[in-house]
Structure formats: structure tokens, C-alpha cells
Amino acid sequence: MDSGIWIAAGLTLAIYSFLYRDNPAYKFAEHLLVGISVGYLIVIAFKDTVVPKIIDPLFVHRQWLVLVPVIIGVLMFSRFVSKIAWLSRPALAIYIGFGAGAAIPANMQANILAQIRATVSPFAGIDSIGGAINAVLIAAGLICTLLYFYFSKKHEGVFGKFTRTGIYFLMIFFGATFGFTVMARISLLIGRAGFLLRDWLNIIK
Amino acid sequence: MISLRSLGNIDRKIIFAALFLSVSIPLIFDFRLPNRITKEVRAVYDFIDRLPPESAVLVSFDHDTATLPEMSPMARALLRHLFNRRLRVIGLALRAEGSSIGNGLVHAVAAEYNLQEGMDYVFLGFRPEITSAILGMGENIARVFPKDFRGVPLDEIPLMQTVKNYRQIELIISIADDDTPNYWINYANARYHEAVVPAVTAVMATTYYPFLQEKQIIGMVPGLKAAAEYEQLIGRPGDASVGMSAQSIAHLLILLLILIGNLSYLSARRRR
Numbered sequence: 001m002d003s004g005i006w007i008a009a010g011l012t013l014a015i016y017s018f019l020y021r022d023n024p025a026y027k028f029a030e031h032l033l034v035g036i037s038v039g040y041l042i043v044i045a046f047k048d049t050v051v052p053k054i055i056d057p058l059f060v061h062r063q064w065l066v067l068v069p070v071i072i073g074v075l076m077f078s079r080f081v082s083k084i085a086w087l088s089r090p091a092l093a094i095y096i097g098f099g100a101g102a103a104i105p106a107n108m109q110a111n112i113l114a115q116i117r118a119t120v121s122p123f124a125g126i127d128s129i130g131g132a133i134n135a136v137l138i139a140a141g142l143i144c145t146l147l148y149f150y151f152s153k154k155h156e157g158v159f160g161k162f163t164r165t166g167i168y169f170l171m172i173f174f175g176a177t178f179g180f181t182v183m184a185r186i187s188l189l190i191g192r193a194g195f196l197l198r199d200w201l202n203i204i205k
Numbered sequence: 206m207i208s209l210r211s212l213g214n215i216d217r218k219i220i221f222a223a224l225f226l227s228v229s230i231p232l233i234f235d236f237r238l239p240n241r242i243t244k245e246v247r248a249v250y251d252f253i254d255r256l257p258p259e260s261a262v263l264v265s266f267d268h269d270t271a272t273l274p275e276m277s278p279m280a281r282a283l284l285r286h287l288f289n290r291r292l293r294v295i296g297l298a299l300r301a302e303g304s305s306i307g308n309g310l311v312h313a314v315a316a317e318y319n320l321q322e323g324m325d326y327v328f329l330g331f332r333p334e335i336t337s338a339i340l341g342m343g344e345n346i347a348r349v350f351p352k353d354f355r356g357v358p359l360d361e362i363p364l365m366q367t368v369k370n371y372r373q374i375e376l377i378i379s380i381a382d383d384d385t386p387n388y389w390i391n392y393a394n395a396r397y398h399e400a401v402v403p404a405v406t407a408v409m410a411t412t413y414y415p416f417l418q419e420k421q422i423i424g425m426v427p428g429l430k431a432a433a434e435y436e437q438l439i440g441r442p443g444d445a446s447v448g449m450s451a452q453s454i455a456h457l458l459i460l461l462l463i464l465i466g467n468l469s470y471l472s473a474r475r476r477r
Binding site: 019020037040041044045048049052053056098099102103106107109110111114115117118121122138173176177180181182183184186187188189190191192193194197198203204 | 217218221224225228229232233235269271272273274275301302304305330331332333336337340350351352354387390391392394395396406407408410411415416418419421427428429430444447448451452455456459
């Protein structure tokens with residue numbers, strides 16, 4: 001049998017041994033995972049980013065303009081030296097400026113405007129009782145949930161009834177999310193159980 | 206006699222063992238339970254099925270190894286459908302660990318259909334800084350990925366000579382265990398009007414349902430259940446279909462435990 005399967009099976013059991021109690025085998029496997037992940041990230045970042053985006057353009061294609069973003073990037077490291085830490089500010093300003101400039105309009109479009117439209121548009125295409133109920137539920141869910149997060153007015157009276165309904169909508173959302181989370185975690189257990197029973201113990205085909 | 210109160214204090218090690226058994230027994234005896242195909246998974250299948258042969262589809266592996274048992278069956282099912290339809294696949298990763306996983310998987314599934322790297326599919330590798338990578342590919346893919354995963358310049362790859370940016374790409378599939386599909390929706394869909402499909406872990410499913418309403422995504426493939434549905438649609442039952450029976454039995458056990466826990470709590474409260 002492949003030695004890799006034995007190593008993987010041993011590490012899987014070491015991680016699951018935490019369910020009994022914390023122990024050195026678990027700690028070893030956990031530290032190994034962290035170390036390998038970081039090592040892998042460094043290698044991939046160097047091979048897939050530093051080489052094609054910096055080393056090749058500079059030393060193979062002689063594209064000296066690449067030095068501009070490289071220098072800006074290197075300035076970020078000046079934060080480690082207190083005397084010249086201020087040098088990192090222009091680099092951070094460029095990074096944040098680009099991030100905000102790109103993200104704000106895109107988020108507004110995709111997450112706010114499109115979602116507002118999605119709340120109202122079902123009313124235009126109602127063709128059945130089910131469609132009408134759906135349209136009302138979506139609009140009511142949005143309005144009541146938003147009202148729940150309005151804290152400048154006490155949640156009482158008619159307003160309180162709306163905010164309470166908002167809590168029910170939130171609870172339904174949390175329930176659905178929790179259900180999906182359980183499903184995801186069980187999927188991971190199925191994957192590991194399948195590996196142990198099929199690849200390691202050969203109990204299943 | 207075992208009282209309701211004592212059932213509420215079951216040793217957690219017994220619960221772990223019961224859960225492991227509830228998952229293992231269906232796997233050992235390989236019995237299958239019916240799995241209904243949902244609208245959002247069917248929409249993805251239909252969209253891919255309607256694409257003309259030779260269309261380019263971008264598949265981004267935006268996940269790490271921890272979620273492989275959930276991601277791998279859905280990625281395999283989607284790739285089988287794409288390759289079976291003779292669509293050209295451009296693979297890449299916006300999460301570091303996704304690059305080796307994606308590269309291995311694309312090659313393995315392409316080999317099932319005797320496809321040729323560079324002509325029928327290509328794997329570009331990993332790029333950090335998701336926003337710039339997605340926006341950059343909208344203008345020029347070769348500027349973001351000057352070389353593929355093997356180190357071959359993109360202008361020497363026949364497939365990439367006809368695919369320069371999103372204009373030549375019909376669909377983007379993000380196989381993700383985090384919020385990376387949000388970036389694809391925000392930038393590739395909102396700005397470049399690209400069709401986007403999130404194939405995500407079940408944990409992330411509720412995040413993406415709102416995007417279906419406004420058709421910002423074509424459909425979605427959430428979790429192992431959706432992977433099993435997709436395997437069913439392409440007529441190739443695999444790991445997800447086997448896993449779904451185990452999933453259902455484990456869910457029944459959890460429901461039972463929730464019921465016992467609540468009854469025990471109510472019984473204890475009544476006694477007080």
C-alpha cells in the first residue's frame with residue numbers, strides 16, 4: 001500500500017484524537033498542517049507571482065517600469081523600522097485608494113441596487129397566488145429586518161411588532177444557515193470516513 | 206430505566222461515535238436514497254448544455270484542501286459535463302492551495318476524455334489580490350497570467366490565442382469555500398456582464414441565494430447535495446451520490462439528538 005495513505009490516515013486519526021482530549025499527536029498534526037500551509041503559500045506566491053510579475057519582466061524582458069510598483073510594494077515593509085515607517089503611507093494610500101475605488105461602485109451595484117430591484121421586481125411579474133405570497137414575503141422580510149436594525153426608536157407599539165417580525169425572519173435565516181453548516185461539516189466527515197474505510201482499510205470498494 | 210433527563214447528559218464521546226457510525230454504515234453497505242434535483246442546479250446544467258461546442262468556460266478553484274471532500278465531487282461533475290460537451294476550459298485559482306488542486310483535477314478529468322492541454326484546456330495557476338486579478342482579466346488575461354501553470358507563455362498556447370478577455374468567455378464558475386464568488390459577481394458580472402455560477406460549500410449557500418432573484422448568477426451548486434444532483438444530471442454517480450445517503454442518515458441522527466436534548470430540557474424545567 002502507498003505510504004502516503006498511511007501517513008494521511010495517521011494524521012487524520014491524530015486530528016480526530018482531539019475529540020477525546022487535547023494530546024501531543026493532535027498538536028503535532030495541527031502544527032504540521034500550519035507549517036506546510038504557510039510553506040506552500042510562500043512557494044506558490046514566489047513561483048506564480050514574484051517570478052512572472054517581477055523577476056521575468058525585469059531580468060528577461062528588461063521592462064524597467066515594473067520597478068515602480070515594486071518600489072511602492074517594498075515601501076510597505078518600512079513599517080518594520082519605526083524611523084522610516086512613514087514611508088509606508090503613500091503605498092498604503094495607493095492600495096486603499098484602488099481598493100475603495102474599485103469596490104464601492106461594484107458593491108453598490110451588485111449588493112445594494114440589484115438587491116433593491118430584486119425586492120420590488122417580483123410584484124411586477126405576479127402570475128399566481130404562490131408568486132404573490134413570495135413577493136410579499138421577500139418585501140416584508142427586507143423591511144422588517146431593516147427596521148429591527150434601526151435603534152434610534154424604541155422597539156414598542158406598532159413599530160415593535162414590525163421589529164419583532166424582523167427577528168422571526170432573522171431566526172429563519174439563522175436556522176437555514178445552521179442547517180447548511182451542519183450539512184457542510186457532515187460532508188467533511190463523510191470525506192474522511194470514506195478515505196479511512198476505502199483507501200486505508202479497504203473495507204469499501 | 207433511562208430517564209429523559211439522563212438522556213440529555215449523554216457523554217459527547219458517545220455522540221461522536223454514533224455520528225461516525227451513522228456516516229460509515231451507509232458508506233459500507235452502499236445504499237442510495239432518492240435525491241431531488243433543485244431548480245438552481247438544473248439551471249446551471251441547462252445553461253452549460255445550451256452553450257455551443259468550443260465555447261470557453263473559466264473555472265476558478267477558489268478553495269483550499271480543508272474542504273476538498275465537499276468541493277472535489279462538484280468540481281469533478283462540472284468538469285465532466287464541460288469536457289463531455291467539448292467546451293474549452295480555462296482553469297485558474299484565486300486561492301493559493303486551489304492551484305495544485307485545480308491543476309490535478311483538470312488534468313485528471315481531461316484525461317478521461319483524451320483531451321489535449323493547450324488545445325482543449327489550460328491551467329493558468331494562482332494569482333493573489335482577487336480584485337485586481339478579476340478586473341485585469343476583463344481587459345487582458347495575458348497581462349494577469351503571462352504564463353500558464355507549466356510556465357508556457359500564454360501567446361504560445363493555441364487555446365489562449367483566441368481567448369483574450371471575458372468577451373470570449375461564456376461562463377465563469379467559481380468553485381469556492383469562501384466569499385470569492387462575491388468578487389466574481391461584483392466585478393465580472395456587474396462590470397463585464399459575465400455569466401457567473403458559484404459552486405460553493407453548503408455553509409456559503411445562504412450567502413448566494415439572494416443573487417438568484419436578480420439573475421446575477423445563472424444558478425448555483427451548493428454543497429454535497431447539489432454535487433450529487435449534478436452527478437445525477439450528467440449520469441455519472443460518484444462520491445457525492447454515495448455520500449448523500451450517509452449525509453441523510455447523519456441528519457436523522459442529529460434531528461433525533463436535537464429532539465432528545467429539547468425533551469430533556471423541558472423535562473428538567475418542569476421538575477424545577
